[in-house]
Amino acid sequence: MLKNPRIMIVDDVVVNIQVAMNILKEDHYDFSFAMNGSEALELIEQEPEVFSLILLDVMMPGMDGFEVCQILKNNPATADIPVIFLTARVDIDSISKGFAVGGVDYITKPFHPEELLVRTKNHIELFHARLLLKQHCLVLETKVKHERHKLLSELEENQKDMIFMLTELMESTSDETGKHIKRLSEIAALLAKYHPSLNDEDVEILYHAAPMHDIGKMMVAPELLNKPGRYTDEEFEAMKSHANHGYELLKNSERKLIKAAAIIAHEHHEKWNGQGYPRGLIGTQIHIYGRIVALADVFDALAHSRRYKDAWQIDDVVNYIKGLSGIQFDPELVAIFLEHLDEFIAICYSK
Incomplete structure (x- = not known):
């Protein structure tokens, strides 16, 4: 696992934040936390590149978790950060809505510590694997563009050489x-x-x-x-x-x-x-x-x-x-x- 990925925990109950942090600290994560949606968005949007995962409660005063997730997914700077809903709402409509607005997982309270550890680890590793793949793709795309440009340049030079030779022949006749x-x-x-x-x-x-x-x-x-x-x-x-x-x-x-x-x-x-x-x-x-x-x-x-x-x-x-x-x-x-x-x-x- 990459060194000290940072997790944002969003919950309006301090005890819930502390419980999640106590469970996850054994995997050496860094943490940020917020007690409402507006605060969470402000913190995340300041430095979106530092976050590897967001654990997001649904039922919060003011802006609920679904709305927070939708805003994050609509912002290109934060759209790729995985969001796991961590909530007591277990009805099928809530679960479906969580995935519909862009959540990658949905863990219901009360949750088993091992479940939180494993799902968190899996989604962080998947997130960083995607980042690495994206970087490799960008490098490959740059190389392909360079080679294509080089090839096209060579083809154009060949055309110019051909034109020069034909022009010389034309002059002679x-x-x-x-x-x-x-x-x-x-x-x-x-x-x-x-x-x-x-x-x-x-x-x-x-x-x-x-x-x-x-x-x-x-x-x-x-x-x-x-x-x-x-x-x-x-x-x-x-x-x-x-x-x-x-x-x-x-x-x-x-x-x-x-x-x-x-x-x-x-x-x-x-x-x-x-x-x-x-x-x-x-x-x-x-x-x-x-x-x-x-x-x-x-x-x-x-x-x-x-x-x-x-x-x-x-x-x-x-x-x-x-x-x-x-x-x-x-x-x-x-x-x-x-x-x-x-x-x-x-x-x-x-x-």
Whole structure:
């Protein structure tokens, strides 16, 4: 048994308290006592953690034992302390009520000393065993959370490694450059940061998933990707297929970064007015990740030269995006872009 568990004895008759203490002292308990319910509650609620058991009379002036027990059980700080009713009331209704309000046992007076000793010892040991089990469960839960967090972190790092490798492969097969992809990630993350319906996790997801937007270009013929002039209608249709190709490549993953990358690959060429591809989605039918990357991609691409075009002046780029608000781009995102324009321009010309 644990050293000196403390028992609270509650009875309006001093002799009854003394008798119980005399019987139980041979098991080396510590004692507190109260002669009414209000006094007992005040003492217990001051230091609930010190009590291992409450011996509670039922018939007391003012607040009876049933009411005291109900109050204790309704208080999370005292709810787990076991209560044994120690009373002269022997009718079945009283016994039933004692258990109904949360008592763990019911000993009727006059009681045999051995009965009180054994039941007290059993309930105290059970109480401390439950406390120990609860502590072990908390330790185990902490360990499980730590291991789960560690595992999830490793999985996310694996996803990031996979995205990095695929992005490098994408760069080698298309006109995308590493600098463009890095800037695109930062621009998309910044748009997400200022979007009222997105959170820090969305910012992180977009930063890592946005580089996969054109992964489907790996399945487009290199001579088409590298063509310096304008596409014929037939060639443009072939080029547009990269959105579906990217989605098909990534869609079966259940990992959050890859799932987000699949959405972005599929929807970053959709337009707010429904005139985009591959599905002609309209407005908020387009996932917010796709809408964000659509704006980020166009902004950075226009501001920098490619083999088939010169870089635009930044004012022309901004006016172009502003003019396509509600047509190609989500108006809310355009408003965010314009409100924080200096930050977006800083990213655009940082690398």
